[in-house]
Amino acid sequence: MKKRISILGSTGSIGTQTVDVLDSINAEVTALTTNKNIKLLEQQARKLKPKLAVAFDEKAAEDLKIALADTNIKVESGMDGLIHAAAMENTDVVVTAVVGMVGLLPTIAAIDAGHDIALANKETLVCAGSIVTEAARKKGVKILPVDSEHSAIFQCVQAAQGNKLDKIILTASGGPFFGKKYDELKNITREQALKHPNWSMGAKITIDSATMFNKGLELIEAMWLYDMPQEKIEIVVHRESIIHSLIEFEDGAVLAQLDVPDMRLPIQYALTYPERVPCKMDGLNLAKVGKMTFFAPDETAFPALKLARKAASLKGNMGAVMNGANEAAVELFLKEKIGFLDIPELVNDAMEQIKYKQNITLDDVIMYDKQARELVNSALRGN
Numbered sequence: 001m002k003k004r005i006s007i008l009g010s011t012g013s014i015g016t017q018t019v020d021v022l023d024s025i026n027a028e029v030t031a032l033t034t035n036k037n038i039k040l041l042e043q044q045a046r047k048l049k050p051k052l053a054v055a056f057d058e059k060a061a062e063d064l065k066i067a068l069a070d071t072n073i074k075v076e077s078g079m080d081g082l083i084h085a086a087a088m089e090n091t092d093v094v095v096t097a098v099v100g101m102v103g104l105l106p107t108i109a110a111i112d113a114g115h116d117i118a119l120a121n122k123e124t125l126v127c128a129g130s131i132v133t134e135a136a137r138k139k140g141v142k143i144l145p146v147d148s149e150h151s152a153i154f155q156c157v158q159a160a161q162g163n164k165l166d167k168i169i170l171t172a173s174g175g176p177f178f179g180k181k182y183d184e185l186k187n188i189t190r191e192q193a194l195k196h197p198n199w200s201m202g203a204k205i206t207i208d209s210a211t212m213f214n215k216g217l218e219l220i221e222a223m224w225l226y227d228m229p230q231e232k233i234e235i236v237v238h239r240e241s242i243i244h245s246l247i248e249f250e251d252g253a254v255l256a257q258l259d260v261p262d263m264r265l266p267i268q269y270a271l272t273y274p275e276r277v278p279c280k281m282d283g284l285n286l287a288k289v290g291k292m293t294f295f296a297p298d299e300t301a302f303p304a305l306k307l308a309r310k311a312a313s314l315k316g317n318m319g320a321v322m323n324g325a326n327e328a329a330v331e332l333f334l335k336e337k338i339g340f341l342d343i344p345e346l347v348n349d350a351m352e353q354i355k356y357k358q359n360i361t362l363d364d365v366i367m368y369d370k371q372a373r374e375l376v377n378s379a380l381r382g383n
Contacts, residue, residue: 001057003024006085008106008116009097010044011037013202014043014120014146014263018095019044021268023194024280033083033098036060042067049073053333054081054086056102079105086110091270095146096121098328099204101369103319104128108362111135120146122221124326126311127320128365129224143225144270145188149218150225151266152244152257157226159255159276160247167248171238172215172297173198178237182301188340190333198241198261207330210296211343216308220319223312230312235297235305242284257354260284303344316358317368324372325350346376 029048055061061077086106094110095357103121208214241261311318
């Protein structure tokens with residue numbers, strides 16, 4: 001059966017790989033969105049012929065209207081445009097491939113419209129996990145993970161045949177600075193942090209991988225996706241990125257999902273679930289891999305993991321605070337306005353200074369995200 005797909009963030013790393021796998025599946029695209037990369041979005045739109053194309057940036061949207069004036073494709077802008085793309089009629093699956101808090105409201109809109117979610121925007125669950133999962137449950141909507149780690153867990157769960165999980169084991173590459181001590185990270189540059197050893201990703205996620213905030217975000221995401229307390233989620237550094245994650249049962253048996261470090265398989269499985277179809281990537285050759293190694297993460301050198309566990313334990317508004325502060329700090333680091341180690345320090349300050357609230361609404365999530373960002377930026381101005 002043909003899947004009707006809306007791709008939020010189609011010009012980013014996950015978005016372009018989603019477009020790439022469409023040739024392997026029976027799919028129709030209903031909407032495409034970008035921030036301001038209208039050149040690529042125009043190319044995608046002319047090939048895929050969606051009903052709607054959205055540029056989040058207002059000026060870019062005006063240029064996109066001109067570029068697509070000879071087509072029947074409607075062009076919109078801003079958050080209203082993203083929400084429309086997410087909630088469009090005659091859509092089966094919405095791929096949320098935008099990065100950051102900008103993905104929250106469109107994801108909620110897609111769920112309200114009854115669309116399944118192929119979730120690549122981990123910040124949605126980090127900031128509003130209780131709200132999003134409850135909304136999906138009420139609507140009978142599936143949240144299908146796109147992150148390689150959560151897809152691995154999801155695939156292992158299919159093989160569990162209803163047996164209860166005792167533990168989730170998330171694998172981490174360790175990023176470009178594996179083995180370095182805290183003091184050795186003091187003078188890390190933007191260029192060094194953007195050189196990931198295994199994966200090709202967008203700038204923000206690559207920096208998160210370098211600080212290990214990415215794995216902290218994934219821990220919180222796994223907690224909500226699989227209804228698992230954070231103390232039952234283990235993180236292990238696996239440098240080769242071949243085992244994407246594992247599950248453990250009460251009897252001690254462990255299942256793992258293995259594959260090459262390529263996002264196309266988890267993207268495709270989220271779009272074709274529960275079916276599997278051939279994927280045009282190279283398969284896994286274990287003899288070529290040769291060996292696989294595993295290490296405990298260094299939470300002293302990478303305090304992001306401790307901060308994420310704190311947010312996961314507290315729940316409430318702490319996910320939104322941690323994520324908002326991290327997004328703001330990463331943006332400052334990418335602009336070379338702060339140092340690498342300032343990122344976790346600024347996040348820690350925000351989590352300590354903003355008052356904890358247990359029961360939150362969607363408005364609370366947006367408010368605490370804004371507070372955290374303002375706190376990080378005011379700390380910079382104060383210096």
